[in-house]
Amino acid sequence: MSRIRRIAVAFAVVGVLGVATPAAALATSLITISGSTASYPLVELLANKYRKVEKNKVKFKIAQGGSQAGINDVTFGRVSIADVSRDPKSTDPKGLDFYPIAKYAVCVVTNDSNPISNLTAAQVLAIFTGKTRNWSEVPGAKASGTIDLISRTSSAGVLSSFETLLNGGKKVSTLAAQKTSEGLLKQAVEADQNSIGFLSNYNADSGGVNSVAYNGIGCTRANAASGQYAGIAHFYEVTNGAAKGAAASFISWIDKAKAAQSIIASEWVPLNE
Amino acid sequence: MSATAGTGLIAGRQPRRHGKRSSLRTWRWVDRLVFLGAWAAGLGLCLIAAGIVVYLAVRGIQYLKPSMLVSRPQAATSQAGSGGFLDPIEGTALLTAIGVVLALPLSIATAVWIVEYGRPSWLARVVESTIEIVAGTPDILIAVFGLALFQLHLMAPFSATGEGGGVVGRSFIAAGAMMSLIALPPIFTATRDGLQAVPRHMREAAFALGKTRIATIRRVLIPRVRANIATGVTLGVSRIIGDTAIVLLVLGGTLHIETQSSTPVLGLLRGTGSTLTSYVFDNSPAGEGEAPQKAYAAAFVLLILILLLNAVVNRIGKGNAHTITGAYV
């Protein structure tokens, strides 16, 4: 008899605790983000700073998966914000709001043992569409043999930006190996002497690979800021409908706060530069 | 008659004391080739197993530091700073616990029902077939099933829900439920075989003493097949620990164990994390990883766990020692 009473009391206590603690948890809000691997370093830094600014009242969960995965997640309501590193496409679902937060440059990269200094637009197009297949046909190349194209999976926003801005709107050849993230693409280019690929300027300029100038203009943050470099794309924060609640506060903080703008200016290009 | 005298008609090993093996010189050369082939195949398998263990041991000892087992992983650009894999180890332990806790009662109940009751018999055959189907289902299939199932709105309490109302569907409880599905066949098969091996006179003695069927099961049969159940559970645990596909799809892949809310147990169950297998995958060139060293270290720990579990099975499964499969397949 008393054993049953004890069990019932135990259940009641757990039930009360179960109700009470979420009430305390309501004071902190959660922002879930998923999407681009290229903007992940930037968004991670911004989120950490914002959390400090808000004195830990905001929690973030940031996943990657590529720009398209982010768009799909935010369309179906699984996350609050999607990180996207390409411009909106006509195939994107209606009702998504794209908020630009920064500019970045798309760089062509080769292995360090193959330090090509410059490629013209025509050469880049020929290489990445698979017309030029051998390094012997590329003047200035130290590598010899077949060109190993390294590209991204179709989910990537950087791929889309690269095709639009640097590849004359043409799709990258299906011959290319498809890597799922910027990190893996960089690893692949570092490991293969005959490889060529494309990265956002943050990963291209941080060492380990050779960044190639496009039409004579180097792929650097400075050239992206001055507008001279051809491959300048945007990072967007995307919400389903207008941004609401904690997500809206975060996005407007990125837009207005000096701390946020200085984080962006460290490796990327703020919108108003 | 005399040809078979002394050798016996029982199945088993060939006795070495009697007779001489025919000399290889009398064989045709085709047979000699096959003989060599058999030796090569057998030794080759031994060498491959030794190679895997030795290679992982060398790399593991090279890269594994004891601190890694107790420190939390950090996201960092260089391998030196990325911490250990305590969270993946905790994730593995938690998933195994959930899987076994869900699978054990169901498997034993099903095995008992099929062996002891089993009416109507068509239903018993159907249930046995479904468990065989689960045993033969690839784990990627169970993983996609789990993901789709837990992304239904009905299952929202079992994982996180996004701001827009979409159910994330990835959590410990979701992955644990799928793990229980893959642990079910080994435990079921082992228990069923154990129960079938119990001689009839034990049950009849219990009935003669006036015990009901369920009491016989509870007090006589189950304690007797404890070793079989333990073997089955160990095999199931070994399957859970080694599974990667379910973890990759249904567990959410966060580096740290992240609880969904601050409720003590429910928050953890609804949260996401990683396990040793997903940690190895993520740190290999196929995942995010520029960290093959961490992958080797974690793989070494995983292999040691599997070796230990195998040793446990070999020890407690003494009754099955003469067969390799035992309750494996």
Place this chain on the structure above:
Amino acid sequence: MIKRALQPWPDSRAERTLGAASLLVGVCVVGMLVFVAVQAWPMFQHQGLSWLGSGGNVDSQLGNLEHAGAHPSASGYYLRAWPLIYGTLLTTGIALALALPTALLSSIFIVEFAPAFLRRVMIPVIRLLASVPSVIYGLIGILVLVPFVGNDLITASEKTSVQNVVELTGAGLGVAALVLAVMITPIMVALITDALNTVPRAWREGAVALGLNPLRATLAVSVRAIRPAIVAAAVLATARALGEAVMLYMVAGSVGFAPKPVDGVTFFFEPLKTLASSIVESAEGLGAPALHAAAYAFALLLLFSAFTLSLAGYLVKLPLRKYEVRA
């Protein structure tokens, strides 16, 4: 009421409860099959069975599925997945061709020729190989075998010979089939060895008495007698090979290319993709409805082939029934 539950149960209630638990398990499994079929239905609805055929590059088609949006039209589901099916058949076929003779020879070795100490060693060895997780096989494959093949075995001329069609990186059919063969051999060895041990001693002795040497006696008598077990082992191993996803994702190259046997040696270096590894690849993108339906259609196809395999194994074993060993 709790007091009533804590007292010893009558048999009828126990039977009903245990039966309900068993039924629950059965219903869950059947529900799983139905559920997967329902998720895969949109692909069949919009593309019928033509998605099993070939045409175009399957990688870009899968990419288009991911971009098809929240409510794709019928053309948004366009897919021609034959290269994936072909890749699955190739890896499974070659792995089985490598593994079956090896397993048979190893089993004969364990039962007939191995000295006693080696036999005691091999039983734990086989058990160990059978329980190594596939991610460890994949790790060794991708960190040891793939670089070895890519750097030391593939020549520059082989690369240039196919450079307009596909890139050779070392991850491809050869490594995939080899590691898969190593993965499925232990299962077969275990089953065949146990079956060989159940053949009565006298049968083989009779053959030796008639003048056959030990090897021929084993082959003519024991192996012939356990043919149903060999079939069962092959079916089990094939089912395992068909469903292997993570290891193949790591070492097979992840390119939706159909390797051509006419290429000679290069055939074994060409990358490919299988149905199961495609499901792992699309794991991130399962939010897109079109890709979701495609992934579940692959899963349904795998299930269907596993069923067909079991059925085929059962049919093959039927005429062999009369040789079945009663031990």
